Amino acid sequence: MKPLESWGRYPRVEQRTQPLTWRSDTLPEVSGPVLPHGLGRSYGDSCLNGGGTLLLTAGLDRFIAFDPSTGVVRCEAGVTLDMILRLAAPRGWFLPVTPGTKFVTVGGAIANDVHGKNHHCAGTFGRYVRRFELVRSDGSRRVCAPDENPDWYGATIGGLGLTGLITWAEVQLKPISNPYVLQETVPLANLDEFLVVARESEADYQFTMAWVDCLARGKKVGRGLLYRGNFAPPQFDGLPLAKSHLSHGIGLAVPMDMPSFCLNRLTVSAFNWLYFHRQNGRPKQRLTHYDPFFYPLDAIYGWNRIYGSRGFLQFQCVVPYSTARDALKDILERSSRGGLPSFLSVLKTFGDIPSPGWLSFPRKGVTLAMDFANRGEKTYRLVEELDRVTREAGGAVYPAKDARMSPESFAAYFPRRVEFAGYMDPAFSSSFWRRMNPVALPFSLESERAAGAPHPPSVLALR
């Protein structure tokens, strides 16, 4: 039994796997809890099931229908966003919302209700999910839609895979007249400038996000580059649509775990790169294919391995505008002061378009995502502090990126969790869910502990 990892490769847990092949099959009978698993692009333990079984959905990768006149695609839950783009982009349709990697499944995108660079004008992925089928361990099958089983619809979007298995879904795509994006890069001196420029950009740009230099301190905290863009006008420069499916990735692969000393050099060179690009201090415009614009990291296959075999932790929070300036400054300073600078940090704004999902993470405010190489206790303590700062600022932490938030925080961030718990499938559970609900202990935590997972950082937890 080879441990299946999440993208952050932390925590490590032992679990069994069971591949699924056909959407009409009944759920496999196994002892212990099960959890659907897409492509494991979640970072922490929300896509893991220590001591239990993961239902691998990659084999559910068939299309059911695509209507190029309406842009509605129906497909099995293991179809990836990449497959949808290959099918739809050459015919003038694009994903309404996409995360920073296209190697996620439709089921995974629904279960985490993922967001993209356009949350301020588009909301989350879940808003474009017209219907899906939910299969439960009691053998029942439900089609869920805003007007059909709406409670199951709301519980399952952002439902972390715990309400049952999504077998297929129908998604509304959005029309594009060109696969190219007109992109502008604006240098930012600090966090205050980000807050002004990002909000200004929301009016004219569909897509915005900023890369932040995590080593900057004092007045320069939040220094970085803001990227904003829109799909280019029709047939820009006469470039034909058919080119859209060409991959522009350079196709590098990280062949093995990199020793941790590489990280510092990489970090340094990344910052040098940042400085180089901001030197003239003026915005720069360019035309770029959607692939490098939306998925710059996908070009380096397996980049998560640069953090070495101990993996890394991501931390993503959102804080309301009222507390954003102070809280983000605090978070950024704590991470640089702790001598554990984040290699990749991203800031962006969320609008107030509501999601149908009860446990959806995005809410109005500013979101910050950071990666930390796993240096053991030191890193865990830092991430736990950042969780606390977020909670005190009235924000929330993203379960898809989390390995350390406390159960108390989870309860504060997701007030509808009680209602949600009533819709969970009794046979489904995850390492994340057990960590967040340590007193309920529906399944044994012992096997997870034995496999080296961390103790839940909570007074409520059984140690």
Added chain:
Amino acid sequence: MKKVLVLGATSAIAQATVRLLAARGASLYLVGRNAANLDAVTKDAATRGAAKVESKAVDLNDFATHEALVEGAFQALGGLDGVVLAHGVLGDQAESQATWTATEAVLRTNFMSAVSLLTPLANRFEAQKAGTLVVISSVAGDRGRQSNYVYGASKGALNVFLQGLRNRLAKSNVAVVTVKPGFVDTPMTAHLPKNKLFASPEKVARGLLRAADSRKNEVYVPGIWALIMLIIKSIPESVFKKLKL
């Protein structure tokens, strides 16, 4: 291959082949046993760009239906110029050793049903003096081994049948392509521990279509199996029978 009949279309290798054919805009007639699964493959092919997709759910072990099935495929697509025969079972060697019934089931599905289908297909292709018959066999048919010689025998018999058919149809411009995959990572082998020799169904499908396009006779996919089987075949029987293979 523009108008293709796929037998055993829900098998992993066939599904991967169907996707490649659909992306080329081929017309397809898909045959499989499980109606719901066949429907899933059919809709997938239609969505991925097949010019036309028809399907029929039948149990290919029912030989009496074969003539009508072939006729139906020609009718539905307005002729055929390609066939991919992909249905088969792995069987269980221990069970086959214990009972003839289990052995017979493997021989019927892998060998006899294939012959029963290829007979009318070969006759029609011979008459129209065009077409490509692609049959998925296995490296297991190259030499009998104690661990799976019943399955191996069914594929070995199939290989000899295809050799003869190829010999007969050569003058009629009909290609007979024997595809010999090694280990493939599919639901059929889900219970086996995986090693580096396991290839993905997509890789096998690409090799299969390449062989069909260039009208090859016999191909190993991936190619490394040609070397492996060359070695296995050249071990003298006096030594081979003492090996635990």
